[in-house]
Structures are given as C-alpha cells and as structure tokens.
Amino acid sequence: MAEQVWWWPYAMILVAGWLATDVWRWLGVLLSGRLREDSELLLWVRSVATALVAGVISKLILFPAGALADAPVALRLAAAASGFAAFLVGGQRVVVGVLAAEVVLIGGWLLVGLG
Amino acid sequence: MLRGTRAAVSIPALILSAAFVGYAGLARESGLSLSETLMLTGLVWALPSIVVLTGAISAGMGMIPAAIAVALASVRLMPMTMALMPLLRVEGKTRRWHLLVSSHFVAVTAWVFAMRNLEDLPREGRLPFFFGFGASLTSFVFCVTGASYLLVERMPMMVAGALFMLTPVYFLCSLWGAARVAADKAALLAGLALGPVFFLSLPGLDLLWTGLVGGTLAYLGTRFARRGFR
Numbered sequence: 220m221a222e223q224v225w226w227w228p229y230a231m232i233l234v235a236g237w238l239a240t241d242v243w244r245w246l247g248v249l250l251s252g253r254l255r256e257d258s259e260l261l262l263w264v265r266s267v268a269t270a271l272v273a274g275v276i277s278k279l280i281l282f283p284a285g286a287l288a289d290a291p292v293a294l295r296l297a298a299a300a301s302g303f304a305a306f307l308v309g310g311q312r313v314v315v316g317v318l319a320a321e322v323v324l325i326g327g328w329l330l331v332g333l334g
Numbered sequence: 335m336l337r338g339t340r341a342a343v344s345i346p347a348l349i350l351s352a353a354f355v356g357y358a359g360l361a362r363e364s365g366l367s368l369s370e371t372l373m374l375t376g377l378v379w380a381l382p383s384i385v386v387l388t389g390a391i392s393a394g395m396g397m398i399p400a401a402i403a404v405a406l407a408s409v410r411l412m413p414m415t416m417a418l419m420p421l422l423r424v425e426g427k428t429r430r431w432h433l434l435v436s437s438h439f440v441a442v443t444a445w446v447f448a449m450r451n452l453e454d455l456p457r458e459g460r461l462p463f464f465f466g467f468g469a470s471l472t473s474f475v476f477c478v479t480g481a482s483y484l485l486v487e488r489m490p491m492m493v494a495g496a497l498f499m500l501t502p503v504y505f506l507c508s509l510w511g512a513a514r515v516a517a518d519k520a521a522l523l524a525g526l527a528l529g530p531v532f533f534l535s536l537p538g539l540d541l542l543w544t545g546l547v548g549g550t551l552a553y554l555g556t557r558f559a560r561r562g563f564r
Contacts, residue, residue, distance in 0.1 A: 228370050228391055235401035236387045237377040240408040244437035247415025248430070254420050259557075261420060266521035266553040268413040271545030272442055272509060273525025274532070275382070275410075278540075279502040281530050286356075286494035295499070302503040306510070313345060316507040317500060324499050328492055 290328055298324035337459075338466025347471055349504045350443045351478040352497040353381060358482040359494070360385070364392035368483050375479045379472060380441040383407045410541050413549075415440045421452050422461045432461060439468025446505060450512035517556040524548035 254261050280299050281292065302320025309315035354375065361371040366388060378384050386407045390400035415437050422433065444467065452460050506522075513519045525548040532540035532547075 228366070229373065231391055231397055231400060232370065232373050232377060232387065235390065235397055235404050236374055236383070239401045239404040240378045240380055240383050240411065241438060242405070243408050243411040244415050244440050245434055247412040247440070248419055248433045248437045250412070251416040251419035251423075254416065261417065262515065262517055262557075263549065263553045264413050265417040265549075266517045267545045267549030268410070268417045268445075269509065269513075269518050269521040270525030270528070270548030270552060271410045271413065271541050272446070272505060273522045273548070274529030274541050274544030275442060276502045276505045276509075277526045277529035278533055279498070279505075282533060283498055286491050287498035289491055290495055298499060299503055299506065303506055303510070306507040311507075311511050313504060313507045313511065317345070317349070317503050320499060320503040321496055325492065325496055328495070 290324065291331060294324065294327045294331065297327065335462035335466035338463035338468075339470040345504070346443050346447050346508075347474055349500045350471065351475055353501050354475050354479045355482040356494060356497050357381065357384065357388075358479050361388055362483055364388050366391065368480065371483055372476060372480050376472065376476050378404075379438060380408060380411060406539060406542075410545060411440055413545060414442075414445050418445060418448055421448070422464055424457050424461075428461060432465075436461060436465045436468065439464070439472060442505060444468050444471060446508045446512060450508050453514075515556070516559065517553050520552035520556050521549050524552045 254264070280295050282288075283295070287295065298320045301323045302316040305319030306313065306316025309319075357375075358371065361374075366374070370391070374384050374387060378387065383404050387400060387404050390403055395403075418440060419433060419437075422428070422436070444464075447467065448464055452464065455463055506526075509522055510519065513522065525544055528544045528548045529540070532543045536543055
C-alpha cells in the first residue's frame, strides 16, 4: 500500500483519475481530425460508440450496483422493457419512458413485497 | 451558450443528479472525504471511472494499477468524442483548444443529449451550446453531490433502487431517439445483447469489446443492406 500522507488521495485523483480519463477525450479530439460528418468511417465510429453505451445500459440493468440489485432481475428487465415500449408508443418522449419504467419498477417491487 | 445553460435545466440533469446522489452515498461509505469526493466528480466527470477510482482509493491500490483500471474504464470516451467532434466543429474556424477544453464534458449523459439535440442548431452555435450545457450540468451535479454527501445518511432501499433505474432507461430512450440511420439502431440493439456476454466472459475490457464487436457488426450489416457487397 502506498504511503498515506494527506495529499496522497489528491495525487491519486489527479493522475489516476483526471489524467487517465481526459487523455481519451483529448485523443478523441485529435484523432477526429478530418473525420467528416457523412463519412463511412464516422458511421462506423458512431456505431462503436453507440454499441458501447448500449453495453453500459444493459450492465446497469442486469448487474446493477447498490440498491437496485435487491429488485429481482425479471422485474428490472420488465421495468426497462415497459419504459422503452411506452417511449415508442408515447411519441418518443423520454419522460414518458422514464416514468413508465419507474411505475412498473416500484409497483412491482411493492407487489413482490421486498420493500 | 446561454441556451445550452438553459437546456441543462432538464431531465438529463435530474437523472444524472439522481445517479450522483447515489454515488455520494457510496463515496461516504468508502471513506472518502467531502473534498476528495468533489474533486473526483469535477475532474474525472464520468461516473463509471469515478466509481472505479473510488474503489481503488479505498482499497489502497497503488497509483499505476489504479490509473490502468481507470484508463480501461474510460477508453469508451475516445470513440464517443470522435463521433461528437464533427458535429461541433465549423471547418476551418473552430480552434482546436476550444474543442479540447469542451471535450472534458464528454460523458454518457452529455453525449447522448448532444447527439440528440445538436443537429437542430446552426453549426456556429453548437460548440458554445455544448460548452454551456456541459459546464452547467457539471457545476450543478457538483453541488448536488456535495449537498447529498452532507445530507444523505441512509436512503430507503426502494428510493435508492428507483434512482438507479432512472439512468439506464433514460440512456436507452434518448439513444434510440438520437439514432439517425439504421446503423445507430442496430448498434444499440447489438450493444444491449453483447454487453452482458462480454461482461461475463471478459470482465474489465468488456465495454470496449462490446463497442468494437457490436458496432462493427451493426455497421457491416446495415452497410450490406444499404449497398450490398461493395
């Protein structure tokens, strides 16, 4: 374990946090150089970024951290699915989807009796 | 830029704040001080990386392994930034350092919001808008995190669970709404399906693989549908 002087956590945050994160953003800016908005290459890059964020989504639902892990997995999936369905049916308004998902989650949670 | 600030008063801000209320509780339980928690929030500004580093600090991990872990959790920011920049840039006019500074605000929430809304703006207005949006969102969430670190002792389980559910559903809906071409939607579905697979088979690098494999499949599949084998 590293020596625990008072500034150590701050040094950790600067190097292992700020630098380790922002370096990717800077690289993204520099590499995007002449990438044109309608190019095939950008279409691919966007697909990769979108799939990656979608991976974050399904991880948040299937393997959540903290309190959500106490809700049964079927309930979490049902809540997300009904939220998305409500979003599609309700004129693609994000609020509609989010509210529907919460109603199903909390309603279902109360029914299951884990609250 | 002020329009960006105004737009930050919105659903994404509420949802992201809710996620950071949850994080403040985690930071407190992990033994981080208030100033450490706030510095992490402001400087790193990407929730998954923040959570990884919180774990590393509380476990007393060394700087190099912690930096590697955080860097792995943050690689995803690179393709996201690359995809966003062509929308923000005015060819031949935008200064690179403006883009570099603004890129700090690239994180899933701001990215999803930008991909969905920037196209409706005139090109010159986009970078100021994004900067205003990102800066306001960051400052607001920064304050929320600080306040909830001080206030939130313990939250009822169900409230906390409901807060955690907001984020994925919000991402899912806005990402679908932001999709412009078939490839975007295909990539979304591929990522949803592959995410858990790679998480179980290649933990650590899973998001990167999900993006590369899912995105490439989606791109190639829709490209074939568009124009055959050319």
